[in-house]
Structure formats: C-alpha cells, structure tokens
Amino acid sequence: MRPLTERLRAFEWAPVRGVWRRELALFRRYWASSSFASLIEPTIWLLAFGFGFGALVGHVAGYRYVDFVGTGVVATATLFTSAFPGMFNTYIRRTYQHSYDAVLAAPVDVHEVVAGEASWIAVKSGVYSCAPILVALAFGLRPGVGVIAVPVVTVLTAAGFALFGVWTSTIVPSINSFDYIISGVLAPLFLVAGTFFPIGGLPGWAQTLAHVNPLYHCVELVRHAVFGFHPLADLGHVGALVVFAALMWLLAVRGMRRRLID
Amino acid sequence: MAIALRDVVKRYTDRDGTSIAAVDGLTLDVPDGVCLGLLGPNGAGKSTTMRLLTAQSLPDEGTIDVLGHEVPREAKQARALMGVVPQTDNLDEELTVRQNLEVFARLYRVPRAGLREAVGRALEVAHLTGRAETRVVNLSGGMRRRLLVARGLVHSPRLVLLDEPTVGLDPQVRADLWGLIAGLRASGVTVLMSTHYIEEAERLADTCALMSHGKVIADGSPAELIASHAGEHVEEHEGSPERLAEIEGLARRAGLPTRRTGPTVSVLRAEHIPSSLADTLADGGSNGHRILHRPANLEDVFVMLTGETVD
Numbered sequence A: 001m002r003p004l005t006e007r008l009r010a011f012e013w014a015p016v017r018g019v020w021r022r023e024l025a026l027f028r029r030y031w032a033s034s035s036f037a038s039l040i041e042p043t044i045w046l047l048a049f050g051f052g053f054g055a056l057v058g059h060v061a062g063y064r065y066v067d068f069v070g071t072g073v074v075a076t077a078t079l080f081t082s083a084f085p086g087m088f089n090t091y092i093r094r095t096y097q098h099s100y101d102a103v104l105a106a107p108v109d110v111h112e113v114v115a116g117e118a119s120w121i122a123v124k125s126g127v128y129s130c131a132p133i134l135v136a137l138a139f140g141l142r143p144g145v146g147v148i149a150v151p152v153v154t155v156l157t158a159a160g161f162a163l164f165g166v167w168t169s170t171i172v173p174s175i176n177s178f179d180y181i182i183s184g185v186l187a188p189l190f191l192v193a194g195t196f197f198p199i200g201g202l203p204g205w206a207q208t209l210a211h212v213n214p215l216y217h218c219v220e221l222v223r224h225a226v227f228g229f230h231p232l233a234d235l236g237h238v239g240a241l242v243v244f245a246a247l248m249w250l251l252a253v254r255g256m257r258r259r260l261i262d
Numbered sequence B: 001m002a003i004a005l006r007d008v009v010k011r012y013t014d015r016d017g018t019s020i021a022a023v024d025g026l027t028l029d030v031p032d033g034v035c036l037g038l039l040g041p042n043g044a045g046k047s048t049t050m051r052l053l054t055a056q057s058l059p060d061e062g063t064i065d066v067l068g069h070e071v072p073r074e075a076k077q078a079r080a081l082m083g084v085v086p087q088t089d090n091l092d093e094e095l096t097v098r099q100n101l102e103v104f105a106r107l108y109r110v111p112r113a114g115l116r117e118a119v120g121r122a123l124e125v126a127h128l129t130g131r132a133e134t135r136v137v138n139l140s141g142g143m144r145r146r147l148l149v150a151r152g153l154v155h156s157p158r159l160v161l162l163d164e165p166t167v168g169l170d171p172q173v174r175a176d177l178w179g180l181i182a183g184l185r186a187s188g189v190t191v192l193m194s195t196h197y198i199e200e201a202e203r204l205a206d207t208c209a210l211m212s213h214g215k216v217i218a219d220g221s222p223a224e225l226i227a228s229h230a231g232e233h234v235e236e237h238e239g240s241p242e243r244l245a246e247i248e249g250l251a252r253r254a255g256l257p258t259r260r261t262g263p264t265v266s267v268l269r270a271e272h273i274p275s276s277l278a279d280t281l282a283d284g285g286s287n288g289h290r291i292l293h294r295p296a297n298l299e300d301v302f303v304m305l306t307g308e309t310v311d
C-alpha cells in the first residue's frame, strides 16, 4: 500500500464519513423524538387544513384539498428540517464548540466538512420529509408509482437549503440575527410556494417571484411525482433545484473558508 | 528537519483597520526527534505559529515546511502525519470519550482493522479506559485535557504540536501529562510544545525557543540559554524599596543585568560581581536587607529578555 500522504486527494470521503459517524452516534439518542415529531406535525397540519379548511374549499387546482396540502407539507417540512440545522448547528459548532477547528487540524479541508454536514442534513431531512405522505395515505391519498421519486426530490431540495443554512451561518454577526433570515427569507419562501394555496391566485409579481423560489419547484415536483409527471416542466424544476444547490454549495464553502481559515 | 519556518510573517487586520504582525519574521527549525519548547508571554505568537503549521492560518510571507511537505500547498499531507493538541478545548461534548477518539481515528484514516486497537491505546495513554463510555460534558477538566491530548495521538503521529498542554491544570494532572510527553519524546516523536510555564520547558524540552512579538529572540537548550543570558549565580536582594533601587543602580552601572520580582531585586551573573561592589551590595544589613544566593534559572532568562513576569 502506498503511503497515506500519496493517496490523499482534493476530495476525500473519509471526512464525510467522519461527520456521519458523529451524527449517527447522536441520532441513536434522539431518533425516537425526531420521528415522533416528524409524524405528528404533518398530522396536525392535515387535520387543521385538510379537514378544517378542506371542508370549505373542497378541490384546489384539480386536487382534493387534503391531497393538495398533504403533498405541500412535504416541501415545507423539507425547508424547515434542512435550513434550520444548516444555520443553527453549524453556527453553534463553529463559534461555541470550535468543532471545525479540531477537524481542520486533521487531514480534512473546508469543502469536505461542508459536504459532510450538508449531506447528513439533506439525507435526514429528505427522508423525514416524506412522513407527511405516509400520514396523507391515512387521510385517503392514492398516489401513483411516481411517489417513489419523492425522496429524491426532497433530498435534493434539502441539500440546497442545508447549504443555504451553512452559508447564512457564516454571514450573521450573532446567533440572534437568524431571526432576520427566518422572518425575512424563509417565511416568504414558505408562503409563496404553492403549499397551502395555488400560486395561480397570486398577483403577477408574486407569481414571478415564486419561480425563483426553490421551494415552489420542490412543491411542484412532489405533486407531480405523486399524481403524475409533466416531463418537460419537471425537468425545469429539477434544473432549478440543482442550480440552487450548486450556488449554495459555492457560497457555503466560500463563507466557511473565510470564517475558519485566517 | 521535522519543521522549518523561514522568515514567516502573519498579519491580522483589526476591524478599525490597524494591522498587527502576530508572527513577524519567524525563523525556526525543529529537528527530528527533538522536543522543542516554544516559550513566550501572552500574545507572543505561539498559537499563531501552531495554526500556520496546520494551514489553519495562511502566511503573508515566508516559507513553511512540515515533514517534507510545503505548507500550505501540501498541508493536507502534512496534517495527516502530525497530531495537534490545541490551546482551547474543542472536544465534541455531546459524544462519549470513545466516540471522540473514533471520529478522529477516522479522520486520520486509521484503517478499519486497526481502529479498535488505536482507540484502545489512546484511551490507555489518557488513563481514560474506565471512562470510555462517559460523555465528554461529564468529564472533569483534567480528564478533558488528557482526552484532548489522546485525540491528537490516536493515529500515532511522528510529530505532535502541543499548544500549552497543561494550562490551568492541578499539579497532579500536570505531572501526569508531563509523564506522557516525556514518553512521547522517549519514543522518538518530534514535539513542538508551547508553554509559558518555565518549569514545563525546563523539564521536558531538549531545546527552547524564546518568542516575543512574533519572533524568536533567543534559542538553545535550557542550560545554554541560562549560561549565556543569566550566568551561573543569582543574588536575590530583599529590603526597603530605596535600598532595592540603589542596588539596581549599582548593578546596572557594573554592567550586570537585574530583574524585579515582587519585593525582591535579583542581580544576574552574580559570579561577575566585582569584589569591591560585592561589599557595597552586601552592606546595609541593618534595616531588614537580606541576600539569597541561588543558581540562575530559565525564568531569569525569560523575564530578562521579554520583560514580562511569569506564572
């Protein structure tokens, strides 16, 4: 075997596995509460909106309202379970725990740390975000076979938002400043994504805005996966999510490098 | 050479735009298998030097070579071969002792087959085998420090950077860590250890580099440093402030270095005190003036050269 130093490449999986190992060790402790929350929350949404609101609305954009919301909630779950850990976990680990300083003294580079953190969040968030579909089944959802593609969509979306969180964690001056990001960026994204009502009813400018909202593309893809793909449009939606994730990757790595290497 | 720094400069710019050179033209060699003590007062640039060696800080000028790898260009390779024990505790508090070691064994690419053994060895080194399943938040300060050291050794590195390894520890734990560092040295590992505990350097270091304002102002073995800067003997005078000021004046005029420590004035190179002066200095025993003769030590050198007091 060649000596270790000759085998080191610019991108290595070992650091990513290192991050995963840590997260899995923690996950073994909190999986029960996480899983409980991820099932209970969409149940409440569906009860409140699906039945409460659905009784008034009936059908929306050609779907039963409860189905419309059931699929929409997948996207909002993806947003919050990826952006929040991306922001808070990385901020806390960087500034309070100095964890990345420790890791970067080992043969690990900044982009590998970012890849490790973001991939873990993306997979966990992507998987958990499918829970609303399970709940919706109990509420009478009858999905097509495309439903098996939902996790792919949610993992891709979650990767983008996890990286968005990592990036913002490098630009906020303090942990309280996340309030601006949450109210100023995430809340509008959440509202103008076609989750609880179709964006068709919005004013023109808001509709335009929705098209640059990654969450909108996620919502569309999830609905189409469940009820039938629209190949051309969906290719565009996937493209938008890929571009979003790639852009966030560049910003997150650059931001972390600035903060960690002086 | 395990480490070679040449004319290295690292500047930091504050918010208000003022730039300070934390490392300012540093040239330093650490030969293979040597334990080098990097001594210096607060802010001398010791930690910055350590961070430059791992490329967590990037130099503005100069060249850095670590174990044959040019840093920062080949920093990843260099980092694979060294172990780092930072000044500030950055253990993963949520994980157990064993998990901390396992994660780092992974990061250091310890092969899967050797992982258990490497972790077991690190646990033993840190005397934490019985605490392997304890979460780090529940460890005492001394245990955390030992774990921090063990984490830097989990991959049996050839070179270890220790940044103030025993700061804030009780004497028992400190003695324990000293034993550990002495063991590393005995097994041929190269050690670069920063400290401002003089005793630590005297006991452990083969050679010392005294750092002040970002550069090395003196280096050599503790004995060489003492001989060339503080001489053999020291006369420590205790007495009234007026008398002490007088003694300082007399000694300086005779070309002998002095230093103040609390209520005493020490005259260094006491073996060179001319006999005429010796009588004058010794005179005045009436109003509580006392003289203590002792061998010169590294602390005398440190205080004399940096103008700082030490712990």
Ligand SMILES: Nc1ncnc2c1ncn2[C@@H]1O[C@H](COP(=O)(O)OP(=O)(O)OP(=O)(O)O)[C@@H](O)[C@H]1O
Pocket (backbone or CB within 6 Å): A262, B012, B013, B014, B020, B021, B022, B040, B041, B042, B043, B044, B045, B046, B047, B048, B049, B087, B196
């Ligand atoms: N990231 C930074 N930004 C600005 N200034 C810095 C930074 N890191 C270090 N400095 C400054 O550089 C100088 C050297 O700091 P350094 O931490 O290397 O000293 P040290 O010898 O390790 O001191 P100590 O014994 O207190 O640990 C100090 O004046 C410090 O304020």
Ligand SMILES: [Mg+2]
Pocket (backbone or CB within 6 Å): B046, B047, B048, B087, B163
């Ligand atoms: Mg320091």
